Amino acid sequence: xxxxxxxxxxxxxxxxxxxxxxxxxxxxxxxxxxxxxxxxxxxxxxxxxxxxxxxxxxxxxxxxxxxxxxxxxxxxxxxxxxxxxxxx
Numbered sequence: 001x002x003x004x005x006x007x008x009x010x011x012x013x014x015x016x017x018x019x020x021x022x023x024x025x026x027x028x029x030x031x032x033x034x035x036x037x038x039x040x041x042x043x044x045x046x047x048x049x050x051x052x053x054x055x056x057x058x059x060x061x062x063x064x065x066x067x068x069x070x071x072x073x074x075x076x077x078x079x080x081x082x083x084x085x086x087x088x
Contacts (some may be wrong), residue, residue, distance in 0.1 A: 002046030002087030003049045010071045010079075022086045025054040038082040041069050047088040054083045063088060 001004075003023055008014030017034055027035035043066045050072075052058040061077045073079055 002048070003044040004033055004042065004046070004048055004085070006038050006082075006085075006088070007040040007042075007044045008034070008037050012040050012042065012068070012070060013060050014015070019087075022056075022084075024056065024084050025044075026083050026085070028048060029088065035083055036080050038077075039072055039079050041072070043067055043069070049086050049088070050077055050082045051084045052078075052081050056084050 004019045005016050006019060007016045009031065026032065036075055043064060045066065047061045047063045047065050049059060050061040052060045058066065061075060069075055
């Protein structure tokens with residue numbers, strides 16, 4: 001099962017959320033806090049790709065595998081720009 005922890009601030013600080021599968025819309029009405037607020041993350045399992053728009057539009061990254069990613073911009077992802085993420 002895919003598993004990622006996304007963080008509000010760089011260096012794994014601030015609020016965080018565990019995600020266990022693709023999220024088509026981080027701005028969904030039930031939990032919109034992380035839309036355009038992702039600055040770091042840890043991929044625990046699976047491969048993931050990030051998108052600037054909901055429903056996997058406008059790719060913001062290549063497919064990334066397990067690891068600690070302390071600052072999104074080090075991996076070509078503009079800070080505070082992610083609106084959806086897909087697991088593979």
